Every structure is written in structure tokens, then in C-alpha cells.
Amino acid sequence: MPDTHNSYDEVPYASVSLVETHPDRAATVATLFGLTPPDVARSRVLELGCAGGGNLVPMARMIPEGTFVGVDLSSRQIEQAKALAAQVGVTNITFHAMSLTEVGRDLGEFDYIICHGVYSWVPPEVQAAILRISSENLAPDGVAYVSYNTYPGWHVPGMIREMMLFHVRKIEEPAARVKAARAIIDFLAEHAPEKEGHHIRVLRDEAAQLRPHADSYVLHEHLEAINEPIYYHEFASRAASSGLKVVGDARHWTSASATPPGLSTVLDKVAHDPTDREQYFDFLTNRRFRRSLLCHADRPSLASPSVLELGKLRLSALVWPAGNSVDLGPRAPADFRLPDGTVRISTQEPMLKAGLAILAETYPRSVPFEELWSMVKSRLSRSGIDPGAGSGPLAERMLQAYSANAVELHAFEPQIELTISARPKAFEPARLAAATTRNLPNLRHKQVTVSEFDRLVVRQLDGESDSDQIVQKLIAAVGRDEFTIVQNGANLKDPTVIGPLLRKSLEPSLQRLLRAALMVG
DSSP: OOOOOHHHHHHHHOOOOOGGSSSHHHHHHHHHOOOOOOGGGGEEEEEEEEEESTHHHHHHHHHHTTEEEEEEOOOOHHHHHHHHHHTTOOOEEEEOOOOOGOOOGOOOOOOEEESSSOOGOOHHHHHHHHHHHHHHTTTEEOOOOOOOBBTTTTHHHHHHHHHHHTTTTTTHHEEEEEEEEHHHHHHHHHSSOOTHHHHHHHHHHHHHHHHHHHHHHHHHHHHSSSSBBBBBHOOOHHHHHHHEEEEEEGGGGSSSGGGGHHHHHHHHHHHHSSSHHOOOOHHHHOOOOOEEEEEETSSOOOOOOOOOHTTSSSEEEEESSSSSSSEEEEEEOEEEEOOOOOOEEEOOHHHHHHHHHHHHHOOOSSSEHHHHHHHHHHHHHHTTOOSSOSSSHHHHHHHHHHHHEEEESSOOOOOOOSSSSOOBEEEEEHHHHHHOSSEOOTTOEEEEEEEEEHHHHHHHHHHSSHHHHHHHHHHHHHHHSSSSSSEEEEEEOOOOHHHHHHHHHHHHHHHHHTTTTBBBO
């Protein structure tokens, strides 16, 4: 096995925005479980294993009154992070190239601590350091995020990893290791005997899952010297030994506390405490990855999310009505779909239909719960439907929708532009990323994929150019072959021809970017 101590210097890990790691997500879940997390807008945030800053820098840009610190062992990645911060223009962030075992109390106290994609890939002493830092450097009401590979789900990819490691055991060069690892899994998936039904299905499924991932992912996820999954109950026990407890999961809808009543009843029969409950849930779902949120063990919290606490939060849409309008009548069914067309909720319930429709209309803005209740009451009343006396039923339905991953809850609202200004301005990290990719970080800290034309438009939105100037910049970009306009099989470059075409396409593009939460002005 080659020494991979410097593998992140040789092949930096792809560093992008990860919505689950945002302090907004930690504060939201903590609030639901009865905690009083620090104000996200003025938070102090530490990321352990920050890589090239692609996750932390966009946060610092969208939370200008916050303070951000990134730590990573790879000096090359730290230099990349510093360069990214300078390009984006953030000054409320610092980076340190150091081992996590060297981090002490002198680094400071933080409201939110993030450690994504590190815990399972480091030796025991570094794992212990992660939990120590998450305790010693965490503010009294702070929340820490730690992700890790879990059993039982990781038994299968663990088998695949062992096959790949055997095949590349004599290969040292990273790119060659990845190429050979991909090749052996594809070979096994293709040539395993059909009679080995389950085995061949596993090989083919894993091969298919690996193909779209970048080489850096395959190298660091599967070919590092260390990759040690654990069971959830083991992680919870380790956290307890460090004076911490698990509050919930950053993807709440994947946890036992979000299960529907039928499954919840089943879990009640075998689970004796919250840790057991989550562990049995992992057994049922064959879970392979967790995103645990931790707080100090002495902080009083609830065993399950509270509808009363939901009233303190904001809501935004994840689903949209299948039709142009929603009939709020109590016998009229309505489907609410994800952007890919998948139906996530089908309901005849007037209050739920009204709430989901309003959130879809106000997206990408999030709506405070009390404001949503006021809007729902008004809409139901106009339809001749009695909304009832209190907001409790709406809170219950919205919590159910959140548990079904049909709405999002928020403790923080970034500066999302809701109208197109005379001189449009894109979120700076997205504008910078658009130079090389269609996958852009937005103001919800998500990666959104835009068209090639929208990507070109984003690059021009500096807040200094009006629509005429933007069109001229687009014409120049076409002239430099940065974008191709084809008509009747011919590439068009004549400004008098492409100018009107670009002008006609600009407004719809700006509207799409607005809806994608990529605009700040």
C-alpha cells in the first residue's frame, strides 16, 4: 500500500458547497429539537478539513457579519482556499495548514463546527481530535456537524474497495491508481457469471455509481489507506465520551425521528432509547453515510422535533404544483412535484395545499411561519374554507412535509434578490465558478446546474453592466468562441445577427438565474 499521507497535496479533493454543512441547517435542526442555537447571521464557524475552501468561502460571502476559519493538513489546498477567498473578495475568513491534532483552545470558540468527509478517513488519534475540538472549541449553545461512513450499508462498498485496493496494490501514481480501480470494477461487473445473481447486481450497481464521480472522489473515498466505517451507536458512544450528544441529522428526513407512524410503531417495539432507535433504523434502511449534528451533552433537548419550535423558523419550497393552479377544495386532489417531475406529495387537504402553493409562489424566498399562516388563512377564507382558530394544524402539516423532504426549514435568510435590477449582479462565488463549470453554488448553499448559455450570462453579471452592456459582452464572448450559436447548420458570429437573438434570450436567462437563487442585485 503506497503512502497516501500527501495524497491531498498531489490530488486535491473537489471542494464545493454542501448545503447540509451550512450553519443554517444546524441551527434549524437544533431549534426543532428545543435548543437555542447561536444567531447564524453573526456566527463564528470553523471547518475541519476545509480542502480548497469551496464549501467555506461561499458561506463567508453570504454571511458577511460572520467569522470563518478553515483548517486542513494539505498546504496546497490551503493555498487554493486563500486564493479563492481573495478572488471572491471575502475578508472575514482565515485558513491554517495544520493537523487537526494540533488544534487547541487557542484557535478560539465557535458557534458552528463543520467536519465533512474526514472522520472515516483518518487514524484514531485524529478521530479523537475531531470530537475533542467539537467539544472544547464549541460555544455553550453551539452545534457541530460530523459526517462519516456507516454500517451496515458500507459493507458492500467496503467489499468493492477491497477489490480495487488489491488490484492497484503495486501502482503508486494517483491517476493510474484511479484508472486501474475503475477498470477492474467494470471488468468484474461485465464478466461475473450470471448465475451469481445478487453478486453481479451488486457489482453492476456499484460500478454504475462510481462512473459519474470525479477521479479525486474515487481516489480519496475508496483508495485511501484508511476508510473505517462505524455503526451509529459506536459514534454516539464516542461522542458521549467527549461530552457531546447527537441532536439529530442534517438530513432530518433520513432519521428515525422523521419516520411515518407505521414504521415508528415498529421501531418502538425494539428500541429502548433514541440511540437504539436510530441504529435499528440504519439496519432497516441499510444506511451507509450519516451527517450527525452534535451539541454539549448538558444542553436540554427534545427527543423529537416540536411543532411549537417550528413556529420560530422560516419555510421554503422543495415541491411545486403539478398544474397551473391548485383547487383548494377539500375533495380536490393535488400533486406537488420535485423539479425532476417526481410526485413527492399528493393531498386533498386544503391547508396543506394552500401552504405548499404559497411557498412555491414565493420561492426562492423563505417565508417566516407566522407570515405563511397569515397567507394561508387569507387564501382559504377567500375560497370559502374555514382555516380554523390557530396555526397549530398548519405547523403539524409543515413538519410532516419537512420530514418528507417536501419543504425546507430555515433559521437564516441570505440576501436573495427577488427582482431583476437595472444592473444585475450574480452571487460572486457562482460568477467565479461559472468560468469553469455549469455547477454553481447558490445562496441556499446548494450546487445548481445551469445551461451553457446561463453559465455565460452569469459571468457577465458584475452589478456594473446594464442589459445593453451585457448583450455587448455576450456578443464579444461569442466572437471569442466561448459560446456557439448555430442556425441552419452554420455558426453565427455577425453582431448584427446574433445581437437580437442574445437580447431576446437574456431576460428569460435572468429569470431562471433569479429562480435558482443565484442573484444578489
